Amino acid sequence: MTRTSSHPIKLGGVHHAAYRCKDARETVQWYERVLGMEYVSAFSEDHVPSTGEYDPYMHVFLDAGNDNVLAFFELPNQKDMGRDENTPVWVQHLAFRVADEDALLAAKEHVESEGIEVLGPTHHGIFKSIYFFDPNGHRVELAADIGTDEQYAELKRVAMPMLEEWSETKKAPRHADWLHQANK
Structure with a gap:
């Protein structure tokens, strides 16, 4: 794998993560009330800037703390929201x-x-x-x-062996079983 320090792209964090919502106002109010997020901005267009297609939308942005932004799109002309039925809800x-x-x-x-x-x-x-x-x-x-710092260091150390074993076997590698021993 390429070392991050030598990679030509230097990311500065997540600008925003965007999801679909059923109702922009309800979503903003829920995230403010339940999670204390501040509603910081919105964009609304009739045409999608990246494709030019006609598809009116409201795009709302909420402050999730530490320069992280959570955004939602309300798309009234699209089919009702659903979820990927092939992916477990969790x-x-x-x-x-x-x-x-x-x-x-x-x-x-x-x-x-x-x-x-x-x-x-x-x-x-x-x-x-x-x-x-x-x-x-x-x-x-x-x-x-x-x-602890030691636990995070150990997880980083076994990350690549775990990925390699998973890629070969598609079975859960046992490199970090110690994580759950304290819970028993």
């Missing part, structure tokens, strides 16, 4: 970091107070998380890092 999700386990538990209490069903906390070895759905059916995860 796979595609938006994951946001919270400060610590106390913040995670406080977030769970707040989200549940909004009448939203919450799964978790789930222990992932180096982080704990909760899961719930936004009004568009997108799965949202809040995660609190709990790992």
Whole structure:
């Protein structure tokens, strides 16, 4: 693999991640109320700038913290929103970091107070998380890092061997079983 330091493209982070929504106003209000995100801007056009095709849309942007932006498109002339039925519902999700386990538990209490069903906390070895759905059916995860520097270093060390073994066998490599030992 190419070393990042010698790669000709130097990324400066994620500019924004964009998803579809059913209703732009409802989505903005939900993310403000439930996750405390600030609605920062919007674009609305009748023609798609990159293709020129006629397809009116509202594109809204929310501040997710640390210069991260979450965006949504409302597309009233398209077929109703669906999801990839060939992908399990737990796979595609938006994951946001919270400060610590106390913040995670406080977030769970707040989200549940909004009448939203919450799964978790789930222990992932180096982080704990909760899961719930936004009004568009997108799965949202809040995660609190709990790992040590040594654990993160070990995960980085075994990343390539795990990828290689997975590529050959399509079975879960056991290089990081230690992650879940503390949870038992």
